[in-house]
Amino acid sequence: MSRLIYIDNAATTRLDPDAFEAMKPFLLEHYSNPASVYSFAQESNQAVEEARAAIAGTLHADPGEIYFTAGGSESDNWALKGVAQLKRKKGNHIITSKIEHHAIFETCHYLERHGFEVTYLDVDEYGRIDPEALKAAIRPETILISIMFANNEIGTIQPIAEIGKIAKEHQILFHTDAVQAYGHVPISVEELGIDLLSASGHKFHGPKGVGFLYIRKGIALPSLIHGGAQEHGRRAGTLNVPGIVGMAKAAQIAAEKMEERSQKETKLRDYLIQRIQKEIPYAKLNGHEKLRLPNNVNFSFRFIEGESLLILLxxxxxxxxxxxxxxxxxxxxxxxxxxxxxxxxxxHGSLRLTLSHENTKEEMDFIVDKLIKIVKQLREMSPLFEDFEKGA
Known part of the structure; x- marks a missing residue:
C-alpha cells in the first residue's frame, strides 16, 4: 500500500501530539493515585481538577458539574439509568429518537425490560426530529428526553435549543448524546437548556477509554458504578489521570481552534460532496445539506453493496x-x-466519509477518483444495474 488516507474520524481520531505530551508526565512521573492522602498524590489530584475546570469552560458549565467516565457509552448508560432510578416515583416514560446511537438504544431496551416505556420519535428525510411531535409525545409520566446532538452516521444536527426549551417548559430532564458534536461545534449547556450531556475523548483527538458526563447542579443522579468515593461519591473507580489530562488538553485545543478547523473541514466536505454528486450517477447524499457536522459526508450508491465498497477502498x-x-x-x-x-x-450501498482538519484537498480528489472507478466496477458486476440500464 503506497499511501494511507484516514477518513473515518467519526469512528476515532488521531491523538493530538500536544495531548500526548500532556499525558506523559502522568504515565511516567506523577503516577500516583489522586485519591491518596500523601503529598505525592496531590499533583495527580490537582491535574484532574484542572482538567475538570478546563472541560467545564468549553461548555460554559461549572467544574462541579463534570464527572469523568470511561467514555460515551458509560456516560449514556449513566444518564438514562440514573434518571430512570431518580425519577421512578414521578413516572416511567422516556422520549428518544429512532436514529440514536446503540448506547442509547440498548439502554432504552434494557429499561423497557424493567418496566419503563419509551417513545421513539420519527425523523424527517434529513434525520431531524419535529419539535411539535416531541411536544405531542410528552405525557404526565414523562421523566426524560434524550436526543443526540448530531448523528454519528449522517451528521445531521438536531434542533437542540428548541428541545431544551420544550423540556424546561414541561419540567422534564433533557439529556443529549454529544459524542459526535462536542469539540466540533459550539455548545453552551446553559443557552441550550441541556441538563445532562455525554462526550468521549477519542472523538476530538483525545485518548480512548475516557469521557465525561455533564450533570447540571441540583440533579442528584445516583451512581452507575459502586465502590469507592471517587467523583464526589458518584462514580467509583480509580481515575484515569493520564486519560483525563489528555482529554482536557484535546478539548482545550478543539475549543481554541474550532472556528479554524470547522472552516477547513466544511470547505473540504462541500468540495467532496459536490464532486461526488456531479461525477457519480445515482448517488444520494444522506443527512441535511447544511445542518450537519462540518466533517461528515454520507452517500448511498444505488446498485452496490457497502461492504464491497469498503474493501476496495x-x-x-x-x-x-x-x-x-x-x-x-x-x-x-x-x-x-x-x-x-x-x-x-x-x-446497503452507503458510505460514510468523516474527515478532519488534517485531511487535504488533494486527498479528497484521490478519494473521488478512486470512488468513481470502484462504483463503476461494482455496478458492472451487478445484475440489478444491468436490468436497470436495459429498462432505462
Whole structure:
C-alpha cells in the first residue's frame, strides 16, 4: 500500500501530539493515585481538577458539574439509568429518537425490560426530529428526553435549543448524546437548556477509554458504578489521570481552534460532496445539506453493496466506513438510514466519509477518483444495474 488516507474520524481520531505530551508526565512521573492522602498524590489530584475546570469552560458549565467516565457509552448508560432510578416515583416514560446511537438504544431496551416505556420519535428525510411531535409525545409520566446532538452516521444536527426549551417548559430532564458534536461545534449547556450531556475523548483527538458526563447542579443522579468515593461519591473507580489530562488538553485545543478547523473541514466536505454528486450517477447524499457536522459526508450508491465498497477502498489505502451494519456481522442495513426513509437495497450501498482538519484537498480528489472507478466496477458486476440500464 503506497499511501494511507484516514477518513473515518467519526469512528476515532488521531491523538493530538500536544495531548500526548500532556499525558506523559502522568504515565511516567506523577503516577500516583489522586485519591491518596500523601503529598505525592496531590499533583495527580490537582491535574484532574484542572482538567475538570478546563472541560467545564468549553461548555460554559461549572467544574462541579463534570464527572469523568470511561467514555460515551458509560456516560449514556449513566444518564438514562440514573434518571430512570431518580425519577421512578414521578413516572416511567422516556422520549428518544429512532436514529440514536446503540448506547442509547440498548439502554432504552434494557429499561423497557424493567418496566419503563419509551417513545421513539420519527425523523424527517434529513434525520431531524419535529419539535411539535416531541411536544405531542410528552405525557404526565414523562421523566426524560434524550436526543443526540448530531448523528454519528449522517451528521445531521438536531434542533437542540428548541428541545431544551420544550423540556424546561414541561419540567422534564433533557439529556443529549454529544459524542459526535462536542469539540466540533459550539455548545453552551446553559443557552441550550441541556441538563445532562455525554462526550468521549477519542472523538476530538483525545485518548480512548475516557469521557465525561455533564450533570447540571441540583440533579442528584445516583451512581452507575459502586465502590469507592471517587467523583464526589458518584462514580467509583480509580481515575484515569493520564486519560483525563489528555482529554482536557484535546478539548482545550478543539475549543481554541474550532472556528479554524470547522472552516477547513466544511470547505473540504462541500468540495467532496459536490464532486461526488456531479461525477457519480445515482448517488444520494444522506443527512441535511447544511445542518450537519462540518466533517461528515454520507452517500448511498444505488446498485452496490457497502461492504464491497469498503474493501476496495481499503485496497487503495482509504479508511472509511459504511452506512450498513454488515461490518458488525449483521445483514441488516443501518437503522439510521432506514429511519430517514431509504429502502433496504439503497441503504446497503452507503458510505460514510468523516474527515478532519488534517485531511487535504488533494486527498479528497484521490478519494473521488478512486470512488468513481470502484462504483463503476461494482455496478458492472451487478445484475440489478444491468436490468436497470436495459429498462432505462
Amino acid at each position: 481499503d485496497q487503495n489505502g482509504i479508511c472509511a466506513s459504511s452506512g450498513s451494519a454488515c461490518t458488525s456481522g449483521s445483514l441488516d442495513p443501518s437503522h439510521v438510514l432506514l429511519a430517514i426513509g431509504l429502502p433496504h437495497e439503497i441503504a
